[in-house]
Amino acid sequence: MRLLLHVCCAPDATVALERLQGMERLRLWFDNPNIHPSEEYARRMEAFLKLICHTGTDYQLGLYNPETWFEAVKGHELEPEKGERCRLCVSFRLKRTAEQAHQSGFDTIGTVLTTSPHKKTTMVHELGEAIARDFGLGYFSEDFKKRDGFKRSVELSRQFGLYRQNYCGCLYSMR
């Protein structure tokens, strides 16, 4: 399997990295134009690069172009968390992951969004499977929060000294 794994933040990627050691080809793809403001984006990207320094994993950074994200969720800004805005946001990032995987010769996509207990795993997987299918790719349907995954991500983040944010990421989740 050649997996392009979308990373929303370094803490959520820690447990995935621990579990996927020895995979034939794995690249972490940090692509999150949803994050607001840009200073917060820089902080999360810095934490991601710190994790990369610790683990030596292959990685790639997506383009930070928040205007494309605002367009993607337009009309749903005030929806509550886990509602339609979040579905569009996850779909937007997974589509970009699939496009990148297609361009770079990966055959499977996945995301570490499932590490968080604040995300609807079923919704993430349904979107991931449909998007991957559209691009002729496989979908790595792992629920990283299972088997105490979230607890482990907290431990590993502490061990690596990683910044842990206190809101999901977008402007509307800061409320």
Ligand code: SF4
């Ligand atoms: S709350 Fe999180 S998942 Fe939902 S739209 Fe905002 S950044 Fe995306």
